[in-house]
Amino acid sequence: MKPKFYRKVLKNGMTILFEKRDLPIVSVAFAVRNGGMHESEINKGISHFIEHMLYKGTPTRNSKKIAEEIEKNGGELNGFTSETVTAYWCKMPSKHIDVALDVLSDMVKNPLFDEKELEKERQVIFEEIKMRRDTPRVYIFDEIQSCLYHKPLGLNLIGTKSTMNGITREIMMKKFKEVYTPNNMILSVVGDTDFDKLISFCEENFGNEKGRVPFFPVKTLIKEKIETRKGIDQANLVFAYHVPTIKDKEKKYYVANVLNTLMAGGMSSRLFSEIREKRNLAYAVKGESSISKEFAYNLIYVGTTKENVDEVRELILKEFDDVSKKLSLKEFDEVKEQLIGNYEIGIEESQTQMVNLLMSEIDGNVEEYYDFEKYIKKVKIEDVKELAKSAIKQNSFFALVPE
Numbered sequence: 001m002k003p004k005f006y007r008k009v010l011k012n013g014m015t016i017l018f019e020k021r022d023l024p025i026v027s028v029a030f031a032v033r034n035g036g037m038h039e040s041e042i043n044k045g046i047s048h049f050i051e052h053m054l055y056k057g058t059p060t061r062n063s064k065k066i067a068e069e070i071e072k073n074g075g076e077l078n079g080f081t082s083e084t085v086t087a088y089w090c091k092m093p094s095k096h097i098d099v100a101l102d103v104l105s106d107m108v109k110n111p112l113f114d115e116k117e118l119e120k121e122r123q124v125i126f127e128e129i130k131m132r133r134d135t136p137r138v139y140i141f142d143e144i145q146s147c148l149y150h151k152p153l154g155l156n157l158i159g160t161k162s163t164m165n166g167i168t169r170e171i172m173m174k175k176f177k178e179v180y181t182p183n184n185m186i187l188s189v190v191g192d193t194d195f196d197k198l199i200s201f202c203e204e205n206f207g208n209e210k211g212r213v214p215f216f217p218v219k220t221l222i223k224e225k226i227e228t229r230k231g232i233d234q235a236n237l238v239f240a241y242h243v244p245t246i247k248d249k250e251k252k253y254y255v256a257n258v259l260n261t262l263m264a265g266g267m268s269s270r271l272f273s274e275i276r277e278k279r280n281l282a283y284a285v286k287g288e289s290s291i292s293k294e295f296a297y298n299l300i301y302v303g304t305t306k307e308n309v310d311e312v313r314e315l316i317l318k319e320f321d322d323v324s325k326k327l328s329l330k331e332f333d334e335v336k337e338q339l340i341g342n343y344e345i346g347i348e349e350s351q352t353q354m355v356n357l358l359m360s361e362i363d364g365n366v367e368e369y370y371d372f373e374k375y376i377k378k379v380k381i382e383d384v385k386e387l388a389k390s391a392i393k394q395n396s397f398f399a400l401v402p403e
Contacts, residue, residue, distance in 0.1 A: 002370050006195045012208045013183025016198050017357045017366060019190045026191030027354040028100040029089035030108045033362060034179045034213045036157035037083040037294065044152060045159015046167050046175055048081040049125060054088060056117040058110040069103050083157060084292050085362050091351045094192040101201050108180055113169055122164060129158055136236045136400050137303065144238040147223040147396035148297055152216050181211030188358040190350040218294045223396050228403040235306045237399040239316050240299035241391040246292060246363045253291050254375045255383045260289045260298045262335045263319060270319045271300060281308050293363050306401045317392055324389040332381045343372045
């Protein structure tokens with residue numbers, strides 16, 4: 001049985017998504033259809049910088065009061081910036097839904113962008129940049145995108161010290177006014193509340209301002225890069241390949257989901273079994289998909305020794321070749337069942353589901369989200385084999401290895 005899901009676009013262009021649940025918990029997010037892929041090279045990192053600043057205060061709440069109003073009512077408060085969206089969310093007892101809506105809407109409508117706080121937060125992000133660089137597994141996930149796409153998408157979402165130093169308060173406010181308008185906003189809610197209440201709140205608290213999200217063409221790239229570094233003991237590598245985007249009319253992006261799970265989706269996957277269990281070459285073997293309207297890719301991460309990088313890479317290619325030639329119908333059906341089960345487990349937690357709905361709306365297929373099982377069952381074994389063959393021919397590779 002499908003969940004009780006509601007969607008409405010208000011006259012001012014604001015979109016409201018709501019999934020009704022009976023547990024007395026509610027997860028709430030206000031988001032804008034703007035992220036890292038909507039930035040020029042010169043302002044790379046500005047969306048993430050704005051996200052940080054919206055927690056620093058409004059005319060009626062300082063940063064401490066913002067946190068207290070959510071947390072003292074039993075809630076959790078956080079946010080995130082991705083390539084396609086920036087979101088501000090909380091999860092709390094549903095009896096405090098009014099607090100959630102009031103605090104989050106105040107943040108996205110009335111940030112102060114205080115000059116002193118801005119300079120302090122700039123230093124915080126410099127430390128975040130260092131932290132990400134100093135964490136090899138995080139670093140290579142950041143860097144693989146530069147091997148898959150030309151600039152600006154190929155640049156790190158968080159920006160660099162140079163681009164961050166170039167973002168002034170005036171530049172930030174201009175970007176905020178252009179993007180943080182009702183027609184670019186989404187309210188995503190999962191939990192025990194009333195849809196009409198959400199509609200009324202947004203109609204009463206948001207005006208009719210119109211904004212525009214900039215678009216920069218996405219240009220794909222196939223590139224290999226190996227970087228050495230002192231002070232690390234393990235080699236970290238990522239093998240990645242382009243897959244169909246959500247714009248694909250034949251919905252081949254579901255094929256990418258199947259192939260990703262088959263290759264590195266858990267302890268029973270082909271590469272986990274081959275690289276870790278059979279040959280003991282790694283501890284971590286992990287697959288991920290990043291699929292949206294404008295760009296899409298699968299990746300495989302492995303942490304191994306410097307001496308084994310080439311062997312691991314050859315094993316990855318060998319498994320793709322094996323899938324492209326002799327994937328059995330039994331294994332294919334089992335992986336589809338695994339994906340369907342993962343989906344069913346994944347929707348249990350309200351905060352996760354809130355994000356799932358939000359990202360599906362951004363990609364233009366929120367209604368399709370609930371038909372995941374149907375589309376996975378439609379995937380053909382021939383298409384999985386063909387995508388595996390394509391991954392062998394064209395792939396990007398990045399490795400960070402000990403010097």
